[in-house]
Amino acid sequence: MSTEFKLPELGENIETIQVTRVLVSPGDSVVADQPLLEVETDKATIEVPADNAGTVDSVLVSDGDEVSVGQVMLTFTDSAAAPTAAPTAETEPEPAPDPVPPTSDIRHPTSSLLPPPSSPSPAPPTSDLRLPTSSPSPTPYNVPAAPSVRRFAREIGIDVTVVTGSGPNGRISIDDVKTHAKQRNEAPALVAAGSIATPPLPDFEKWGAVERKKMAVIRRKTAEHMSLSWGQVPHVTIFDKADITELDVLRKRYADHAVEAGGKLTMAVMVCKVVAAALKRFPQFNASIDMGTREIIYKQYVNLGVAVSTERGLVVPVIHNADQKNMVAISVEISALAQKARDGKIQLDDLEGGTFTVTNLGRICGTYFTPIINYPEVAILGIGRAQPEAIVRDGQIEMRTMLPLSLSFDHRLIDGSDGARFLGWIIDAIQEPLLLSLQG
Amino acid sequence: METDVNSKHIVVIGGGPGGYPAAFHAADLGMQVTLIDDAPNPGGVCLYRGCIPSKALLHAAAFINEASEIAEWGITVSKPQIDLDKLRARKEAVIAKLTGGLGQLTKQRKITYLQGRARFADPKTLTVTMSDGTTQTLTFDAAIIATGSQPIHLPFAPDSPRVLDSTTALDLADIPASMLLVGGGYIGLELGQVYASLGSRVTVVEMMPALLPGADAALVRVLAAKLKKQFEAIHLKTRVAALDETPEGIAVRFEGKHEGSETFDKILVAVGRRPDAGNVGLENTGVVVDEKGFITVDAQRRTAEPAIYAIGDVAGQPMLAHKATYEGKVAAEAIAGMKTVYDPKAIPGVVFTDPEIAWCGLTEAEAKAAGRDVKVTSFPWAASGRATTLGRSDGVTRLVLDPTDNHRVLGVGMAGPGAGELIAEGTLAIEMGAVADDLAWTIHPHPTLSETVMEAAESAMGHSIHYTR
Structure with a gap:
């Protein structure tokens, strides 16, 4: 008996994917959960596993194909080991669509x-088969x-x-x-x-040779998502520096704890911990706006997105419930997620549900920049490169290590003074780590 | 609590072209299905005593007609000999093959088939009187009534083997020397042509001013021209005032445009069909029936009783097998919780006479009655190469178009051999929202009758290749 293998539901709002690699060929025997294909969604590269054991009959897609949810990608002959249920049950994984909307x-x-x-x-x-109004x-x-x-x-x-x-x-x-x-x-x-139509591009070849290359899916989606955010959200960005001299001493002292656990205690990890605490104190930074209903949605959870640059493009894995995790745990999770992202093994669950994003350019260079909010979040914190600077403290010039911070926020929800208070609290907590325990 | 689709038990009452597709679709959607019909296999009127047997006989009739017409081509064949027993057996074999096939499909889908008659004891319970005399009680999550329709009888007609309805006419007991068709609708005309081809002298009486009331007059004209030659007489605007059995036959008294009396060997009463919802115990449910006897249903084919649905002839006009099938699928999906709706934009109607008449969507008369400004284009088959090679130049293809909306196709009508097959393109055009240009700029194979659709569409722009006005 031949069974069709259709592209399953991969997550909310994912309708099409691009096949990046077909991992099986006709005649191959596969076991349940064995990866069949590697596909790229707008967010990540993921492996699609087999439902049941069986033998691959035919492969109907090839590398680079765009495939929609529900489309048949492979056909199988089920092995004797596979359950021999009624044919309708096996050949029709098609789920019943949604009930009538409320x-x-x-x-x-x-x-x-x-x-x-x-x-x-x-x-x-069954008790309510009749829904005449809808x-x-x-x-x-x-x-x-x-x-x-x-x-x-x-x-x-x-x-x-x-x-x-x-x-x-x-x-x-x-x-x-x-x-x-x-x-x-x-x-x-x-x-x-408001919206302004995009004017046509000039003929660049007038000025010399050019090469046109197709955008990768992640690039295209990043472009669309950033345009969406930039077009919709009135951004304000404020800048300040945190004195991390003392925190850096602590960081070095306790670095081994993280290494033992499999993480790396970086300044970004410590900032993440501080931010998670700040979001508990400033709930409007952990919110979204619904202009349709004129409501503000306050999230009762703190899921911190951490922007990671990979060969395939920018991805933002999420540390779920970051406020409930200590620095060592966060460091371990960031290391693991970043590695998964770079290996293209990230799961959709790892990318969804963020409430605030931290983006770190400090490992490369730069002081300040204007990060774009990861819509529908309402704020994002950018970390620059820490540098020793000459600072006046108590009338004396001292050498201190200063960390540039850039906070962009959605002015529809957050006013400048709120933003300044939020960033100020973060800086205080960085400079006086005990505050975290006192107030965070 | 929400119920899984797979645990729902659906009962379908009636195994005709509405009921069995509903049962099959429900089973394919994963529900447990019981199908109840008093015949040994599904099929209903359509297969046992309607569409299928009449088409088998019309196939034989068409051959007899062609054999006589081929003389014009220089081919003379002797008068066909008719073995009525063999013809009847052949028709029965067709029925047995198709209904047996449906029985197989029912088994393969693990549908419980009960041969018997069902009545609602209350809105949640059915009592089934099985053909072997035993009874069963069934409960269900949803029931679909698909009990179809029955021929309307004339109250004053004598109870005599000389008085036929569509069912007994298909039994083909003999070939009467003379036959009166009471009613000039499609059932009467199809069967009348069968009997005329087999050698009966056939007369038609119709109360309305034209045959096939409701069909486009321009199409009916083509058929009427042929019937005038084939039939003994066609009496329009005339009604039957009395029927009396005499030793010679049935004496008929006519009133109206054609007055007088005449005796026929047999008469075939085909004055229409009425919905058949009387015997399922609706009085024990909240199901509402209108004054014409149709069960009232909503867009999902749900009756006033939330768990009871109705489809097919019993649920409203037009009483056509393919409309019932569509409704059956809608009802099954609605029960499965899908967002589905009875939403056809065109339902083809086909009269399988020779020539065939077929139409779908809006007719010119309907458009005028609705005060709608439409453009009608017509392509006579006399201008079709293929029609000429068939020796059949009498056909016509007509399009009803909306001049205010890019000549969108609102209706399609055809008369001529094969019109019933050709109309499918018209139905698809309407469902797809096609405009005349879509048809005109779709390459149609040459030489075929389908080109007449393309050329009728070209006419909308004022220029058809093979026809100028």
Whole structure:
């Protein structure tokens, strides 16, 4: 019996991926959970494992292909060891789509991101088979949309009659429905920021030879995400320096503890710990804004994103519940995540759910810079390069080690004085580490 | 508490072209399904005594007609000899093959098939009287009523073997010398042509001013021209006032445009069908039935009783097998919790006469009645090379277009041999939201009748290659 292997759901809002490497060939026997393919999403490179043991019949994708969720990538002949359930059960992993959306979603269409079209979700309870107020209705006669498009729109809760068709004579495609859904989520922010059409590029070859190269997925997504953040968020960046002379002494003294645990006690790790404590004290820095509902979403958890530069591009692994971890634990986790990111082994779970980001250019060079907020977070802290400086203390010139810090924040939520207080608290805590225990 | 789709038990009442697809789709979606019908296998009216047997007989009729027409091509064949027993057996074999196949598919899907009749005892319970006389009680998470329709009988018609309905006409007991068709709808005309081809002198009586009431007059004209030659007489705007059995046959008194009396060997009553929801115990549920006997359903085919759905002929017009199939799939998906809806933009209707009449979407008359400004283009098959090679230049292809919206296709109609196959392109065009240009700039194979669709679309721009006005 032949079984189709479809691209499974990989995470929220992931619809297509790029196949970077096919790891099996027809005729190969595989065991359950054996990686079959390496794929690249907008966020990371991940391995897709086999559901069951079996023999690969055919491989329908090759390196570089773009694949959508649900698309068949391989076919299998199940081995005798595999459970021989009814054929329908095995050949149809297709999950039932979402139940009819709750009415609150209809009233505030912008209040939540749309679920992916086929995310698995249980059917409504039998006791409530009738949901007359929110059941989809037939589309009017003359909407130029194919049955497949109408069906897709229904499934994701979009009224196809209000979608603008991009095709000839206003024909509506599935992409038009997706674009409409995306715009609906982003509409209030776009109105706030205004938008200017991108002018065409000049002919660069007039001035000499050029080479055009396709953007990697991560580069493209970084570009899109940064434009989105920059376009939507009114950024303010403030700068200051922290005196880390004493903290650095402590860092060196206790460095071995981290090494023993498998981490590395860097200044960035210590700053992360301080930031996690600061976010507990300044909850609006650990929040998001919902302009659609005019609400501020305060997160009851502190998940710290740490920007890591890799060969494949910028990724931001997340230290979950960073406020509950000590410096040694954080150092171990950062080392592990950074290594995974560089090896392309990072999991989506490692990248999701961040509430604040720390980005460190200090290992390279530089003092201050203006980091761009990792939307939908509302602030980001940039760490520059620590340098010994001549500082006036108590009327005397002293040599102190100073760490430049740059804090960007979303002025829609955070005013300048709040930002200054937040950064000030961080600097105080760095300079007087005991404050962490007293106040953090 | 939420219930897993896979633990839902669905009961489908009626195994016709609505019920069995509903059962199959529900099983494919992972639900446990029971299908109840009083026949040994699924199939319903469509397979046992409707679409399929009538098409088998029409195939034979078409051959007889072609054999007579081929003389014009210089080929003379002797008058066909008709072995009625063999023809009947062949028709039965077709039915057995197809219904047996459905029985197999039912087993393969692990659907429980109960041969019997079901009645609701209450909104959550069914009592099934099995064909062997035993009874069973079933509970369900959702039930689908797909009990179809029945031929309408004339209250004053005598109870006589000389008075046929569509079911008994298909039994092909004999070939009467003369036959009256009461009702000029598609069922009567199809069967009338079968009997006419087999040698009966056929007369039609229809109350309305035209045959096939509701169909586009320009299409009906093509068929009527042929029937005038094939049939003994066509009496329009005429009704049957009395039917009396005499030793010679059935004496019929006509009233209206054609007055008088005449005696026929047999009469075939085909005045329509009525929904068949009377015997399932709806009175024990909250299901609502309208004044015409149709079960009232919403866009998901759900009745007023939350766990009970209705599909097919019993759930409203048009009473067509393929519409029932579509509804069956919608109901199964709705029960599975999917966001699904009965949403066809065009339902093809086909009259399998010779020539065939087929249409979908809006007709010109409907557009006018709705006060809608439409543009109708027409391509006569006399200008089609393929039609000429077939010796059939009498057909026509018509498009109903919206001049205010890029000539979007609103309706398609055809008359001519093969129209029933060709209409699928029209249905797809409407569902896909095609405009005339889409059809005009799609290469159609030459020489085929499908080119008439392309050329009718070209006419919308004022210039068809093979036809100028």
